[in-house]
Amino acid sequence: MIVYEYPFNERIRTLLRLEDLHEKFVFFLHQESPLQHHVALSTIFEMLEVAGRADLKSDLLQELERQKQILLAYQSNPNVEAEMLNAILSEVDRASAALSASQGRTGQNIRENEWLMSIRGRTIIPGGACEFDLPSYYAWQKRTAEQRFTDISNWFAPLEPLFDAVGIVMRLLRESxxxxxxxxxxxxxxxxxxxxxxxxxxxxxxxxxxxxxxxxxxxxxxxxxxxxxxxxxxxxxxxxxxxxxxxxxxx
Structure with missing residues (x-):
């Protein structure tokens, strides 16, 4: 079976795009080839473009709070599985707290990294990340798969709360x-x-x-x-x- 999803508004269109990019990122991050890790890093740059809206974080926080209030109303319903409901509420609370604690603009840590920004600028150009264009990046790609994995994971870490919130909101939407x-x-x-x-x-x-x-x-x-x-x-x-x-x- 094939599942097709169609967004009715721009906000859901953005969340679906972020989901798609995150799935792509996770897949290539867990590979071992330098070429695959290049795709993972390039995907982070794409995420910054899509998540660049200043109100995305506040939108997600508002939606998480709204969903929390809806779920709390089910606590008095005897037909609702209390343990499952409490687990979902805890998940919403954790995602909301982590997203609230994230500081600054989405991906600010990457935007402040001159080396990463130089790579981002070259990847926009077709074939622009060759070894003669970015020798330092070429040298980084020669590191072990474990080292590259750790570096990319650390660069992505500040974005994690945003994507956790996106995942919860979209899951609740699908279940509706x-x-x-x-x-x-x-x-x-x-x-x-x-x-x-x-x-x-x-x-x-x-x-x-x-x-x-x-x-x-x-x-x-x-x-x-x-x-x-x-x-x-x-x-x-x-x-x-x-x-x-x-x-x-x-x-």
């Missing part, structure tokens, strides 16, 4: 959706949303169908049009019925 099985007739599906506010949708489809959803939505209507690809990867309308699961997620 209730999957519904749908059949799209003629490769297309429309649904009126009647002004109800959602933040994201999740669409799950069997990869063997070969159907690719193209999604557009606003607060009034959701439209999914399925396409397929030919040998040249050109999209064409998918003909026939498409069974899928749809979950609309909103706090």
């Amino acid at each position: 959706g209730h999957p519904v099985k749908i059949n799209a007739e003629g490769g297309s599906y429309q649904q009126m949303l009647q002004g109800k506010i959602y933040q994201m949708l999740r669409l799950v489809i069997d990869e063997e169908m070969g159907a690719i959803p193209e999604i557009s939505a606003n607060k009034y209507m959701l439209w999914v049009r399925f396409t397929s690809q030919d040998g040249d990867m050109k999209p064409k309308p998918f003909e026939g019925e498409v069974p899928f699961e749809l979950a609309l997620c909103g706090f």
